[in-house]
Amino acid sequence: MIFIKKIFLFFKRESKLFFRNVVDIFSNILFFFLSIFIFVFALGADEQLLKSIGLGIIWSLLLLSSTLSLRKFYEEDFNSGVLVIIHMRGISYELLVFLKILSHFLFVQMPFLISIPVASLLFNLPTSEVYNLMFTFIIGSLILSCLSSMSASMNLLNKANFSIGGIVVMLFSIPVIIFSVGINEVGSDYKSLINILFGLALIFLGISPWVSAAFIKLALRNK
């Protein structure tokens, strides 16, 4: 019971932080919309062209804008010592990473879900594609959260090279993009791809707590 209460308190803290920094998350969404506008200005307003490539553009821009908030994932908690304090309250680093991933998924990735219908309106996407997009984004953003956790914990002691974290996330998100955008091309037989996406999500949910916890321990030892 105490254990559940601890987890509840963790999420309470995360939600407080979310409401305090709500401007930050909405500026990520603003970045997303602005980059859509820039894309449209660069490509020209040809309706058919935008319709055919809109889905890919939306997915890749979602990916890019979710890498924006990458450095915030662990760094504040790491520098202020909150990670150690939570660990001393009896939550292992692996579980902590898992909870962090869930809270990142809820509080950073899910606000993008509101923006997806609006963005697909701008590209005149058909309704079925919008449903597919939202559904794949829910699974895919979980994978993205895992990847962000890995690369953010990797970069805890990195003071010089800021872009390598985003590069790592983008590298491993290639399969996510392939299977998410591929759903619209296979037509009715989309269940296999969704299964693959779910499988990827489970694999990353399994791997990333161990990897991130190893990186965090390494960083704490060498701080």
Next chain:
Amino acid sequence: MMFGFLINPSKFNKFADIILTPLIFTSSIILITGLILVYLSPLDYQQGLTVKIMYIHVPSAWLALLTYSIMTIYSIIGIAFKMPFSFIVNKAVAPIGAIFTLLCLISGSLWGKPMWGTWWVWDARLTSVAILFLIYLIIIFIDKTFENKEVREKTTAIFILIGSVNLPIIKFSVDWWNTLHQPASISKLSSPSIDISMLQPLLVMTIAFCLIGLIIAILRIKAEILIRKNR
């Protein structure tokens, strides 16, 4: 222990001093033999002279994969048994693999222009090899990024382990997807679908490439060991 030189720096140094000079001689002999065999090898009835690019392309592709597998094995050893030599190997070998991958990509696109009509196709095999090249670059960059030695080595090793998922994708990409790139002509289980007059120079060139890579790797590892001793 017979293979102590594979995990122990000082034993490796001794072994390298013994082996290096004969290695340079044999590799130069094999390389010259291979080049003569390539020169004498028959032209393809469709591809003409461009078939000879294969004798560079295939060995460098194999070596790119081999180098990454060696790095993966050494990363596992390094993380599990905390052996510093494996991190030395990782650091020394990564640029070699990157160069071989680049050689494979460049020779492939030089072949692709006259044969397929384009420098580059977004084909599964080509893309996965390009991603292998990016992974090599990221490994080198990670190594340059961190100041702390332990963090740097372990981060690189863990990244190598995560990146090794790409290896089976490269290997089986020609079987899983319909690709423009042809499937493997030489495999262990079946007799090769390549003619013996072309197989001979290919194998000799592969051995020559292996030996050249090995020489560079030995020199780089020795230099790395020296740097760490002096620090």
